[in-house]
Amino acid sequence: MEQLPGGRRPPLVSTLGLGRRSWEVTLDEERGRLAWRDPRPPRRGSENCFVPTSEIIAVEETEFNKKQRNTGKWQKMAKPHAFTVYYVKKARNHRWRCSDVTFWCVDEHLCNQWIQALKELLEMQKCRPKHLLVYINPYGGKRQGKRIYEQKVAPLFSLASISTDVVITEHANHAKDNLFEVNINKYDGVVCVGGDGMFSEVMHGLIGRMQKDSGIDQNNPKAPLVQCNIRIGIIPAGSTDCICYSTVGIADPVTSALHIIVGDCQPLDVSSIHHNNTFVKYYVSLLGYGFYGDILKDSEKKRWMGPMRYDYSGFKTFLSHHYYEGTISFQPAKHALGSPRDKDRCRTGCYICKESEQQLAEQHKTCGLNHEEDEEWKVIKGKFLAINAVNMSCACPRSPKGLSPAAHLADGSADLILVRKCSRFDFLRYLVRHTNHDDQFDFSFVDVYRVKSFQFTSKLSEDNESSVTDIGKKRFGQFCRDHPVCCCNIANSTWNCDGETLDSSAIEVRVHCQLMKLFARGIEENCKDEAAYSHSSVEQLL
Numbered sequence: 001m002e003q004l005p006g007g008r009r010p011p012l013v014s015t016l017g018l019g020r021r022s023w024e025v026t027l028d029e030e031r032g033r034l035a036w037r038d039p040r041p042p043r044r045g046s047e048n049c050f051v052p053t054s055e056i057i058a059v060e061e062t063e064f065n066k067k068q069r070n071t072g073k074w075q076k077m078a079k080p081h082a083f084t085v086y087y088v089k090k091a092r093n094h095r096w097r098c099s100d101v102t103f104w105c106v107d108e109h110l111c112n113q114w115i116q117a118l119k120e121l122l123e124m125q126k127c128r129p130k131h132l133l134v135y136i137n138p139y140g141g142k143r144q145g146k147r148i149y150e151q152k153v154a155p156l157f158s159l160a161s162i163s164t165d166v167v168i169t170e171h172a173n174h175a176k177d178n179l180f181e182v183n184i185n186k187y188d189g190v191v192c193v194g195g196d197g198m199f200s201e202v203m204h205g206l207i208g209r210m211q212k213d214s215g216i217d218q219n220n221p222k223a224p225l226v227q228c229n230i231r232i233g234i235i236p237a238g239s240t241d242c243i244c245y246s247t248v249g250i251a252d253p254v255t256s257a258l259h260i261i262v263g264d265c266q267p268l269d270v271s272s273i274h275h276n277n278t279f280v281k282y283y284v285s286l287l288g289y290g291f292y293g294d295i296l297k298d299s300e301k302k303r304w305m306g307p308m309r310y311d312y313s314g315f316k317t318f319l320s321h322h323y324y325e326g327t328i329s330f331q332p333a334k335h336a337l338g339s340p341r342d343k344d345r346c347r348t349g350c351y352i353c354k355e356s357e358q359q360l361a362e363q364h365k366t367c368g369l370n371h372e373e374d375e376e377w378k379v380i381k382g383k384f385l386a387i388n389a390v391n392m393s394c395a396c397p398r399s400p401k402g403l404s405p406a407a408h409l410a411d412g413s414a415d416l417i418l419v420r421k422c423s424r425f426d427f428l429r430y431l432v433r434h435t436n437h438d439d440q441f442d443f444s445f446v447d448v449y450r451v452k453s454f455q456f457t458s459k460l461s462e463d464n465e466s467s468v469t470d471i472g473k474k475r476f477g478q479f480c481r482d483h484p485v486c487c488c489n490i491a492n493s494t495w496n497c498d499g500e501t502l503d504s505s506a507i508e509v510r511v512h513c514q515l516m517k518l519f520a521r522g523i524e525e526n527c528k529d530e531a532a533y534s535h536s537s538v539e540q541l542l
């Protein structure tokens with residue numbers, strides 16, 4: 001076929017059958033779309049449809065079955081030839097579905113020409129994965145991971161000619177350990193079926209593997225980490241599914257599978273946590289001390305309850321109303337363009353994240369020569385009900401705009417939210433704002449900072465370093481747990497790190513801009529959704 005300058009072919013235009021009518025069908029490589037138009041004069045009910053070629057899932061030759069042939073004018077005609085195009089259909093609230101359209105014509109050659117052209121176009125989409133490594137946590141969320149993958153995801157992968165190696169995990173850390181052993185170069189991506197904890201495991205495997213292969217010591221908190229270019233896809237089958245929801249806009253297995261198939265790519269900030277120059281963990285969504293740490297610790301004992309455990313432990317933790325004393329020091333993220341109180345949200349193609357990407361590229365050119373150490377540290381001492389450091393909005397079905405609605409996925413910063421000691425009623429007002437449109441930071445007892453690194457030491461560990469003996473410490477802790485009404489918890493809280501608990505309370509955290517990539521495109525700007533969240537009854541009471 002003749003080619004236009006730049007190697008592109010002229011549009012392919014044919015009159016093809018769709019249902020009982022003839023349509024004008026155009027495959028326009030330059031505009032990147034497949035369109036079909038009812039050529040009759042416009043009247044009510046006549047339609048124009050188009051699909052971006054980047055959102056075509058597959059094309060297949062279709063056998064006309066007897067039933068179709070026996071209806072209407074088929075009987076009088078020579079055997080029609082047909083092909084079906086499977087494509088992404090965007091529904092409400094960021095949900096994607098696989099839709100299809102079947103075109104037919106009598107000319108076999110024309111039909112083959114269409115199939116060939118569409119297949120070549122799909123071949124040209126180099127960002128699409130062909131071979132994936134899949135890890136399924138069969139015990140995540142409502143224990144439906146295996147069923148969700150087999151029934152909803154595997155058929156779509158096979159339709160899109162993606163081959164897979166599937167590992168059903170047998171124990172915690174199975175996926176992580178496996179990622180250190182496999183021939184990772186064989187794959188175009190890794191898929192995890194599970195919740196935030198399962199994602200975290202896969203991410204640790206991949207980032208750890210990359211650093212090991214490059215000879216980077218993860219225990220060095222200042223080591224410039226090597227970016228991980230193998231994308232991770234998340235099929236949500238967990239309890240909170242915050243990472244999936246915050247990067248796609250919905251926690252829906254079919255939607256996520258389709259983002260993987262079309263080869264979307266969303267860079268993501270990852271923060272590293274160290275304690276005494278020893279690597280502890282990475283995280284991408286929430287690192288929470290106090291309220292969210294206590295919920296997680298209590299809920300681990302109630303895993304049998306499934307996702308409900310968070311409601312149970314949430315209520316219990318709210319009533320206990322413990323606050324914790326400590327010191328936070330942080331370096332403000334001066335490089336970042338946005339602020340946590342911005343009205344604008346991080347959406348697909350976010351310019352603030354793009355700006356950070358450019359800064360990062362510049363930094364790589366100068367071999368990472370920045371003088372972070374010289375930059376100012378701010379120090380805050382206080383009594384806190386919650387300390388939440390979020391790398392992304394942390395939107396999830398329970399909190400549709402998240403803990404920091406204006407946080408960015410890939411700007412190299414985290415939002416540090418400090419909720420100081422306040423009354424139970426005020427803390428409830430704050431929590432309710434996780435679920436409605438009101439500003440969560442508009443309280444005298446809540447402070448928020450956009451940071452690139454921070455450190456925390458609890459009052460208890462500060463004191464320990466100087467005087468109290470281990471035995472005395474334990475007794476003191478015990479004493480206050482026996483008198484929960486006093487709320488002044490002498491014991492430490494626990495850090496909730498992407499849904500996993502940490503052993504140490506004193507930590508050092510650094511944001512690594514765009515350290516990894518997901519099969520996602522961020523949340524798309526879309527006016528027909530963002531439907532008003534159902535207002536909770538609690539909200540109406542306040």
Ligand SMILES: CCCCCCCCCCCCC/C=C/[C@@H](O)[C@H](COP(=O)(O)O)NC(C)=O
Nearest residue numbers: 195196197238239240241242286399434498499
């Ligand atoms: C009275 C109104 C109370 C409203 C409470 C709103 C709760 C909003 C919860 C937002 C939590 C987002 C942060 C996500 C954390 C996940 O990494 C973690 C682990 O998720 P996983 O179990 O692995 O899916 N889940 C929790 C609850 O800590």
Ligand SMILES: Nc1ncnc2c1ncn2[C@@H]1O[C@H](COP(=O)(O)OP(=O)(O)O)[C@@H](O)[C@H]1O
Nearest residue numbers: 140141169170171172194195196197198238239
């Ligand atoms: N086969 C397994 N048995 C037990 N635990 C597992 C298994 N596979 C993964 N895990 C662990 O289960 C934890 C929670 O998994 P996740 O999928 O996040 O579910 P949930 O969202 O319900 O917490 C993760 O920390 C992961 O390491």
Ligand SMILES: [Ca+2]
Nearest residue numbers: 269391408413
């Ligand atoms: Ca960020």
